Amino acid sequence: MRRYAPEPEGTHPPLDYPPYRSTELRHPKQPLVYLPQTITELTGPQLGRERVLGEHDHDLTRQHEGEPIGERIIVSGRVLDTAGKPLRGTLVEIWQANSAGRYRHVGDRWPAPLDPNFSGAGRCLTDDEGRYQFVTIKPGPYPWGNHHNAWRPAHIHFSLLGQAFAQRLVTQMYFPGDPLFEYDPIFNSVPDPAARARMVSHFSLEDTIPDWAQAYSFDIVLRGPDQTVFEEEH
Amino acid sequence: MSLTPSQTVGPFFSIGLPWPGGPYVVPEDSPGATRITGCVYDGAGEPITDSLVETWQADPEGGFGAAEFRGFGRAGREAGDGTFEIVTVKPGQVPGPDGTMQAPHIDVSVFARGMLQRCVTRIYFADEQEANDRDPVLASVPAERRATLLAVPQPGGYRFDIHLQGPGETVFFRL
Secondary structure (H helix, E strand, O other): OOOEOOOOOOOOOOOOOOOOHHHOOOOOOOOOEEOOOOHHHHOOOOOHHHHOOOOOOOEOOOOOOOOOOOOEEEEEEEEEEOOOOEOOOOEEEEEEOOOOOOOOOOOOOOOOOOOOOOOOEEEEEOOOOOEEEEEEEOOOOEEEOOOOOEEEOOEEEEEEOOOOHHHOEEEEEEOOOOOOHHHOHHHHOOOOHHHHHOOEOEEOOOOOEOOOEEEEEOOEEEOOEOOOOOOOOO | OOOOOOOOOOOOHHHOOOOOOOOEOOOOOOOOOEEEEEEEEOOOOOEOOOEEEEEEEOOOOOOOOOOOOOOEEEEEEOOOOOEEEEEEOOOOOEEOHHHOEEOOEEEEEEEEOOOOOOEEEEEEEOOOHHHHHOOHHHHOOOHHHHHHHEEEEEOOEEEOOEEOOOOOOOOOEEO
């Protein structure tokens, strides 16, 4: 079985990142121990049938009686590894706030309206080309308590199982041109600006459906095999 | 192509990730089914009430990917008490590096609000001392910290607490 390449410095945020205050008591202080990639790490769950059940799992605008309020959007892209190989049949799970920036969660108490027609969760499996697609509502930004006048840029949470334990990734997708980027410690926790930019989706006129919904494209790249000789930069 | 960076799972991951079947790696009435129960603690020793634990393991014969064995568990909620419980079976031994055999173990990912990426650890079993003594990964862990990776037998299953920081900090791995 092929091992996965090491993750380059600067791509993932450090666990200890003081500007994001909640990291303070939630990061290990002891050095991490090297774990060789064995069969346990080179294999992973295939959860498809257990998690993607309903016809509207990928369409967050059709999970209730009526349509949710907000800007209807299509979010699509490919799940690939660093060698450019599409990851087929892999589970993509998303969750998000509604168009007012409010999550359907008892813990979210900021006074923005809930939308009875929006739960904010979606799931799908990638196709043979690694492609996924969701229909949803553009989430709103929202305030949080990290520091004075802190607002999160609008984002959609993404969870990827990949094909192996070593590929597991949880991330957030952002929208292009958000004025909140420069103030957000979570976005800026990614040290390498080029890596940070890879969390920002692109507006896609090509995928936009006339008179119906604008489209954003967001490719997700998971760890790929080691010994990649020719690595293409995109 | 270049990797997509990690971001925190929180807040409010419970909208999208946990599901009722998540904690059941095997159905409760499976032969040999056992419960692994624990709590995720922060550096102040407080339970992390918005943490998520995922597990991945071999089946009892040491195999991966059999259609009838999911091998995966996901447990955690927000506004909980920081505890998690996985219903599973003890995995078999699997090959390790350089022709070694690894003791029964379960790979674990820990996620929470305030964690910008997952932390990876492993559950070993305190009642597998002979296999543990020969395990190449445990051998690479400083002896005084190995106990943090051992699930301890208790009525109905095992106890495995996770300390992100502080006294008894769990061993986490770089993968």
